[in-house]
Amino acid sequence: MLHLCQKSSTVPGMTTPHPERLRLVMYIRVSTAGQLDGYGLEAQEKDCRRWAKKHGHKLIKVCTDGAVSGKTTDDERPGLTEALGIIAAGDADGILAPTLDRLARELTVQEAALSVIWAYGRRAFTVDHGEHVPDDEDDPMRKFVRQVMGAAADLERGLIAKRLRNGRKTKAAAGGYAYGAPAYGQRAEDKTLTVDSNEAAVLDQMRTWQAEGVSIRAIADRLNTAGIPTKRGGRWHPTTVNRLLSPDARAAARQQSAQARAAEREQTKRQRADRILHRLT
Structure with missing residues (x-):
């Protein structure tokens, strides 16, 4: 009988548990070099709001770093610093970003931001992955996979940027217009x-x-x-x-x-x- 009551949602006196409603800070970023993928601030915010609504969470603040390189350290990014400060003060339960590489293209900055979030007992979410749970000594593969994925994404961006630079150099060497302000005349x-x-x-x-x-x-x-x-x-x-x-x-x-x-x-x-x-x- 106990087994049947646990599975039934119509038994008198029983309530269906609701998903936990969290207070989240949204963090979005674009770089100085322009987005190779065309993923601008407006598109990032739209995706984050859609995800938060779908999962029943409340966005209490949108922190933005416009025209900032992902390789910039955390203290040079006021938006990220503000988001981490809100989390450290206990005014938010976690952070939401479109992807981990929006936190930082550089793996060391990404890991530093996550360590701050987890150190204060808060949670980290991304639209493309969901929750990034804290590292576990009994599950070293968790950290390994996250860092390998971050390194692979960094490598892909580097290869794309290199191909673009090589293309500009080739075009310029052939006498074509590659980039920069045109000369007078x-x-x-x-x-x-x-x-x-x-x-x-x-x-x-x-x-x-x-x-x-x-x-x-x-x-x-x-x-x-x-x-x-x-x-x-x-x-x-x-x-x-x-x-x-x-x-x-x-x-x-x-x-x-x-x-x-x-x-x-x-x-x-x-x-x-x-x-x-x-x-x-």
Whole structure:
């Protein structure tokens, strides 16, 4: 009789258990490099809201990091930091993201975020997987599978990005337009460079003045007096004019820009390393 009562939902005095209703923080992110998969913030939020409604959970906050790389550390991502802070304060029962790689493309950041969530006794959910349960010493495969999946996703993104870079380099080497702002006198149409007739006429005039012996500074003054804007709509400076009229100056400017970008990348790496070292000590 007891067995029959347990299976019946119509026995007087018995109630059917309801799924647990959780308070969840939604976290969504897009990167600075643009989404290779086209999975933007609006689509991510829509998927999360649909999942939460289906499972009967309440979304109490949407935390967003727009134009932030997944490789950025957690303290450089205010949205993720806010979400983890809400969880640590006990104001939410867990976090919901579209996928684990929305938390971070870098496996170390992903694992750090999960460790914070679990350390406070909270729960982690993703739309594509459901709940990611905490690691268990008696089930080491659980952690292994999660980390291998994360590493595989990171590898796939890296291969896609490499193919895109190689494609741009090949197109540029063949004289095609690959990326970046078109040079003065040109404009991009349907991913193809064409002549900008107005700018081309200005460039011809600049070369004529140079051939007549007009100095670089005087050419810049003439352009500004005539109200002719630069490519970006600003005023002309002698260095800008010189880059347009001198091949050597253009090559030097490109080299200087490349060196500055490389130095900035190295500085960013060092700053991240210093923050990690500070935490460990």
